[in-house]
Amino acid sequence: MKVGIVGVTGYTGLELLRILSNHPHVEVTYLSSKSFVGKSLKDVYPFELDETVLQDIEVERFEDCDVLFTALPAGVSYELVKDLKNTKVIDLGADFRFDDPSLYEKHYGKKLSNYETCERAYGLTELNREKIKNAKFVGNPGCYPTAVLLATAPLAKNDALGTSEIFVDAKSGVSGAGRKQDESYTFCELNENLKPYNLVDHRHVPEMEEKLEALFKKKINVVFAPHLIPMNRGILCTIYLKTSLSIEEIHRMYREFYQDEFFVHVLPIGTYPTTKWCLGTNHVFISLTKDERTDTLIVMSALDNLMKGASGQAVQNMNVMFCFEEQTALKFKAVYP
Amino acid sequence: MKVGIVGVTGYTGLELLRILSNHPHVEVTYLSSKSFVGKSLKDVYPFELDETVLQDIEVERFEDCDVLFTALPAGVSYELVKDLKNTKVIDLGADFRFDDPSLYEKHYGKKLSNYETCERAYGLTELNREKIKNAKFVGNPGCYPTAVLLATAPLAKNDALGTSEIFVDAKSGVSGAGRKQDESYTFCELNENLKPYNLVDHRHVPEMEEKLEALFKKKINVVFAPHLIPMNRGILCTIYLKTSLSIEEIHRMYREFYQDEFFVHVLPIGTYPTTKWCLGTNHVFISLTKDERTDTLIVMSALDNLMKGASGQAVQNMNVMFCFEEQTALKFKAVYP
Amino acid sequence: MKVGIVGVTGYTGLELLRILSNHPHVEVTYLSSKSFVGKSLKDVYPFELDETVLQDIEVERFEDCDVLFTALPAGVSYELVKDLKNTKVIDLGADFRFDDPSLYEKHYGKKLSNYETCERAYGLTELNREKIKNAKFVGNPGCYPTAVLLATAPLAKNDALGTSEIFVDAKSGVSGAGRKQDESYTFCELNENLKPYNLVDHRHVPEMEEKLEALFKKKINVVFAPHLIPMNRGILCTIYLKTSLSIEEIHRMYREFYQDEFFVHVLPIGTYPTTKWCLGTNHVFISLTKDERTDTLIVMSALDNLMKGASGQAVQNMNVMFCFEEQTALKFKAVYP
Amino acid sequence: MKVGIVGVTGYTGLELLRILSNHPHVEVTYLSSKSFVGKSLKDVYPFELDETVLQDIEVERFEDCDVLFTALPAGVSYELVKDLKNTKVIDLGADFRFDDPSLYEKHYGKKLSNYETCERAYGLTELNREKIKNAKFVGNPGCYPTAVLLATAPLAKNDALGTSEIFVDAKSGVSGAGRKQDESYTFCELNENLKPYNLVDHRHVPEMEEKLEALFKKKINVVFAPHLIPMNRGILCTIYLKTSLSIEEIHRMYREFYQDEFFVHVLPIGTYPTTKWCLGTNHVFISLTKDERTDTLIVMSALDNLMKGASGQAVQNMNVMFCFEEQTALKFKAVYP
Incomplete structure (x- = not known):
């Protein structure tokens, strides 16, 4: 399965990579970062060993992915992905979290076009598993x-x-x-x-x-x-x-x-x-x-906060959406001390 | 004025020294530490520059001090100092904090002899200044x-x-x-x-x-x-x-x-x-x-917690008890960052 | 393959567990801890989810394991394991690190019996891979x-x-x-x-x-x-x-x-x-x-220091000794930040 | 004695204030900060209790001070203060540190006008006390x-x-x-x-x-x-x-x-x-x-690094330059722990 990460150089993006490198059923095929287009991940973070070149945020590339993780500022994700046909989206920002459009508008200061009609599931897996399973857009909860x-x-x-x-x-x-x-x-x-x-x-x-x-x-x-x-x-x-x-x-x-x-x-x-x-x-x-x-x-x-509070939860949702075992790639034990 | 510190090698004891080294009206004449009798403070903490030898806890030495700061385990201070004649006591433990003896007994598991008749003031200066002024025993509050x-x-x-x-x-x-x-x-x-x-x-x-x-x-x-x-x-x-x-x-x-x-x-x-x-x-x-x-x-x-929550408050109380300007030796500015 | 860990409640022991929980070819069958015999790991570290009861250090149990990781004070490991027949040993202490017995004796203050005749390999994989491959006792290097x-x-x-x-x-x-x-x-x-x-x-x-x-x-x-x-x-x-x-x-x-x-x-x-x-x-x-x-x-x-400097290295050595792919269970990415 | 601090809102500036608030012989009369002109120090750092308004960097105000501490980027201090008549200067940057002008030029990338003829002392008190005593410009050493x-x-x-x-x-x-x-x-x-x-x-x-x-x-x-x-x-x-x-x-x-x-x-x-x-x-x-x-x-x-490595040293130099006891205002004991 092909996975894309939009905004990979932030902390949640890096954490997604850390998790997905463990995942037996997915391949990360698209990494994008607005700030570091053309550089490899290794250039930005020398401890990252892979040399994939970071790409610009291009909506036409999104469709090549089966699932897209978006880690972008409020308001940006929604407009970029709302018209995608075959790609499922798990957004780590706030754009897909609210049921009531007026709440989003009031607290994030933006009116999202056609927000009412966009089908979305709130991605707190334990409390909303059934809805997530069939969702196209999942709004990953705040930490x-x-x-x-x-x-x-x-x-x-x-x-x-x-x-x-x-x-x-x-x-x-x-x-x-x-x-x-x-x-x-x-x-x-x-x-x-x-x-x-x-x-x-x-x-x-x-x-x-x-x-x-x-x-x-x-x-x-x-x-x-x-x-x-x-x-x-x-x-x-x-x-x-x-x-x-x-x-x-x-x-x-x-x-x-x-x-x-x-x-x-x-x-x-x-x-x-x-x-x-x-x-x-x-x-x-x-x-x-x-x-x-x-x-x-x-x-x-x-x-x-970066795992169950963000990227771990996002992958848990992906597992549910694509019928993988829910714990796949998430069986990390604590790094202690 | 002569000051003694009983239990000087703990953190509140060290903090008392740091404050009192600034105080124009007092001389620290008695330092005791159960664990380090016979050693100098410099032996224990090489950054302390004074070479005063730490003494054992001897009640007969207490009377040489005008005021005694006690930083000792619950129950120990009270029995050591309750019969002092001319020395005022500021206790940094719990022994003098309670008005109601049964509360102390219940929560600290000890019955203090004649606790009812021992006159004591709760040492939260801003709220109890008048009583502290004339107190012989001050129970410095918990942090x-x-x-x-x-x-x-x-x-x-x-x-x-x-x-x-x-x-x-x-x-x-x-x-x-x-x-x-x-x-x-x-x-x-x-x-x-x-x-x-x-x-x-x-x-x-x-x-x-x-x-x-x-x-x-x-x-x-x-x-x-x-x-x-x-x-x-x-x-x-x-x-x-x-x-x-x-x-x-x-x-x-x-x-x-x-x-x-x-x-x-x-x-x-x-x-x-x-x-x-x-x-x-x-x-x-x-x-x-x-x-x-x-x-x-x-x-x-x-x-x-070591200043207003312990030793700073204790010195503030001492200043009140001995009619020094209340802020004496306490005008530290924040060590930032 | 059956693995035992002696001294599992220390930091290197916990780290071994974290790594081995990922390992497809091994089963941890023996966990021992002198200090917590009879308790489960979960009792000691509530974040550990497994309820295996910690056992005493019993040499007769060692032989049930194909490989034993020992994390014990200097001098203790050697005497416990030196006569094992079929169990390979990877020691995370100093007992098997030295080629020259007199160096061990001089710096660790103990004379180990028959140390001269005990075959051992220094477990710095990259520099000593061939010798480790066939070793019965591996002395995992200091950090x-x-x-x-x-x-x-x-x-x-x-x-x-x-x-x-x-x-x-x-x-x-x-x-x-x-x-x-x-x-x-x-x-x-x-x-x-x-x-x-x-x-x-x-x-x-x-x-x-x-x-x-x-x-x-x-x-x-x-x-x-x-x-x-x-x-x-x-x-x-x-x-x-x-x-x-x-x-x-x-x-x-x-x-x-x-x-x-x-x-x-x-x-x-x-x-x-x-x-x-x-x-x-x-x-x-x-x-x-x-x-x-x-x-x-x-x-x-x-x-x-707990991975390549201790437990990661130890598992790398195990992989070499048992002909697993050397990186098995060790492909962790950095937890960042 | 009147003291000015140019660049007071940086860490060395704050530390100068912390020290000088203790000094019996000086009054801080001029505080300037390029970034916060018109605000009080308390506006910027609410823990600062004084409400002095921060002023712009004005050379004509410098002459009102007996001594000026400058904490500014390399090259800026020198040009601002080199023509001062009656004000002594202790610079916490690099401008007055070098004897050899070509070294400054090479490593700081700037040629300072008339640097050869500007009399300056390197402000490492213990090693250069005599020269500091009579200096007009002191270059406080790097940490x-x-x-x-x-x-x-x-x-x-x-x-x-x-x-x-x-x-x-x-x-x-x-x-x-x-x-x-x-x-x-x-x-x-x-x-x-x-x-x-x-x-x-x-x-x-x-x-x-x-x-x-x-x-x-x-x-x-x-x-x-x-x-x-x-x-x-x-x-x-x-x-x-x-x-x-x-x-x-x-x-x-x-x-x-x-x-x-x-x-x-x-x-x-x-x-x-x-x-x-x-x-x-x-x-x-x-x-x-x-x-x-x-x-x-x-x-x-x-x-x-902020005391003997910067502001403490600067005040020590001031004490030497103005014939105060060298330790004045510098008898702080360690804040421990």
Whole structure:
């Protein structure tokens, strides 16, 4: 099967290559990068051993691929790929994530042509597998929404969530911001530092809220505070919410919900995940703790933002879309320490 | 004035030395360390230039000091110093922090003799200055309680806190745990990692709750989740709570509350603190953000856990107790970057 | 093929598991750990998903394995495995590294029984492939010797090394020291720090010198200065030596020497390696620079100390010993960033 | 005394402020920054508490200052200040470092007008105190030359250096590169990484060689290899050179040479410095080790690149030029850990 990657020189692009080099059923036949056309990947990243020349972004080349991964700025992907005939698309940006076009327009500041009629599936595999299977366009979820939705979805049954709001304190390694040329992302500014950003109005909030509403059949407000952690990779979300169920009941619900999932692990009560457990892998670890006095449940989820939070998830979706075994090429163990 | 430090080779002890070497009115005349008796400080830490020999912990030597800083395991300080006649004591451990003896007993597993009758002041200077001024024993607050109490105290007026619970998501540099000889604190286990610990039942919770109750005149439940961040120093607490006041009203309340304080800074709305702003200083930065949809106020406070969270605060208390200008020896600017 | 790992809970043991989980021709049938007998790997490292129970170190179990990887303190491995009949052994410690028994005795302080008669091969695959192929006992090289020998071996031809000494300035990530329970390896002591150690008399010096003498047919003195770098993984050796050959000639010699090697890469002149290029991989990058004024050649080599510097190399050796394709299970790409 | 800082918003400018805020005899009256004219320092760095408005770079304002610190790109400082009448200048760039104009021209690509006739002193206080005392223009040394010259100067007596070349393996924290807006200095590229750069042809080489020649009365070639270390601050240079003197003799020579120096410390034989010992301080630690087999002396020197390697040194020079006690405002102890 022929695979193309558009925007391969960013961190998610490199990570796709790392995964797909393992994949027995695919061949990467088209690599493009706006910034490095004509150079080989090895010129840009000497540790990459292959000498394939990077090509320009040419829509006519897209059709040669069976599947195309797009890692491009918001608004760019959609217009490039929306008219493709035979090529399936997995977009790592935001263009295909929303069901409601007005949400995309409001938060990304662009109106996408014919967005209403474009069939698209939200690519959070564990929660949307059937729809992904037959989708032509898959909108790969944001890294934070992946962590938050997997951490809360089991509560959607049995009215387990006592209120219509959750507090999400999110911590992310710096690679979540991509490759930036920005003074505030230099080593000296972030090392030995802890930095909150975009409180309350991060663009992942409407994405989370739209999906939570679909799951819970009611509007859930997400109070969201993300923080940059001085590490390269990893997300840990600490979620505070209300429930009257006992910790044992909840733990049982979560274990059942994920019992057939290969990549999602519900830890024993009293064990908390750390991000390094996920480093370089597609796994997610979830812990459950209850403050009994206040009926507060603290759910934590940890994952690698470039794997389950981006490129690992994308390949998992590809596997589903093309009927490969879902874990193909994704059985990485943690690089520890 | 003669100063003694008991337990000088730990991180808070070293930090006391760093501060006091600047202090025009004191002389450090007694340094003790259980582990390194007979060695000089320079033997243990070659970057320390003074050759004073470390002495054993001898109560009879305590009386030679006008003030004694104790940095010892829980339960040890109290028994050593409780009968001192003329020496004032600032304890950096937990022994003098609680008003209610049963709380100490419950959470630290020890019954202290005559704890009820020992006069002690809780050493959070900005909130308890008058009592500290005349105290003989000062219990220097825990690092997390310092961050949380300063971040919430202004709300105690005007019934600004809408409920009786707050959610505290706390992040700390690793030095908060002290000098440990423990596999789980090695570089490889914590670097490139983010690690939650002691959810819900951290010992700082009863300390915070006792002081919050005194401030707010009602029981406040603190739902607490601390996390280790891969950096040496710094605490950032992200606090979620309910209020019906507008962000402008709250901002004004905070600015007024701290207008005469040298060390506490309320940032403009929209600016968030980072821990590195406080590195090596006694300053605290507080930000205020509101999620209007849910009437949630997010308060953040950042400080250096070894300074305002421990030794800086201790010296600030000493200055108050001995009528020195409160900022003496504490005007460090941030070591940046 | 049945594989056993003795000492699996250390960092090299975990890394062996990470690699072998990818290997199509082997099954790991015996995992032992002195410290965690009776627990499952998952109990010790919750991110390990397998529930195999860790067994005690039992020599009688060794014979059930076709090959045994031993990661044990110096002196322990040898005595445990020296009488094995049908099991091949790849030792990740120092016991099988030396040709000259007196060197081992002098530097490791132990006399090994019948060491003279035990047939063993030094496991630096690229330089000793033929001997490894038929060996029963392979002594996997130290991490620093791997970096230094690969960086200098091409000079052994043509008398390219002008003197009989080389200066090796070595920098290593902290995992090179293994899992330690030692105050000086805690996060706070090593983070934001750079720490030289064991100058001149590191135990890897006699290992390097013995192998260099065999390569160069003359005694080479290695002036060695290792430094701990605040990162988990990675070694970079900067080697200063004398040669009268031009940089172009030397570059050609190196390219030729390694032209058929999959894991060793000689960079273009003017490009220097960084350790992160090797993170999680078995690759080695070598750069060549000349200070023409002084006829000094600066050779740099970078590798991952747990992969090519330990477990990756060990599996490479296993592949050679059992006639698998040498790269089997070792085609990891760098985890970047 | 009135002090001006030109280019205050860079790291060396901020560090000057941190130091001078402690200085009893100076008042900072002029702060300028090309990039942030009209803003206050607090606008740019919210942790700075002063609200002084940053001014444009105006030569006519320079004369109001008794001393001016300039932290500007190469070539800019010289032209701005060369005609000042009554203001002394301490330049933190390269413009005043060279005695030989042709060296500056060759390596910095600019011809400075009347450079031959401009009287200037090289500002390495310990080695050039008398000349600095009366200088109008002081060229503050580069960070690497400071580390290398202090580490080798004692050898200039007694013909202790056996050859005319030294090998300098230099390691620096990232702040040595200043505030950069460059992809290759982002957190993700440098964290968990070790990166050599500018081998052999770093601009600090001619500076070192000119000064070494003056000290040793012969041409010394410096074979130089600098490396970026994933930490903010700190330089450690590991220097390899030849001597026939015994380690005891050399140690005695070094101790004598620096016996009256407050900031330079020769460690006991067998103790090596770490960069964190110097964090935030003006101190330099030097160790001496000998490989007896090869008559190689390994000298290490550690310092904080923003203090003794830049702004601390600059203030030390100011103290000398204005006859203040040399240590004034520079008695910082290490921020540890």
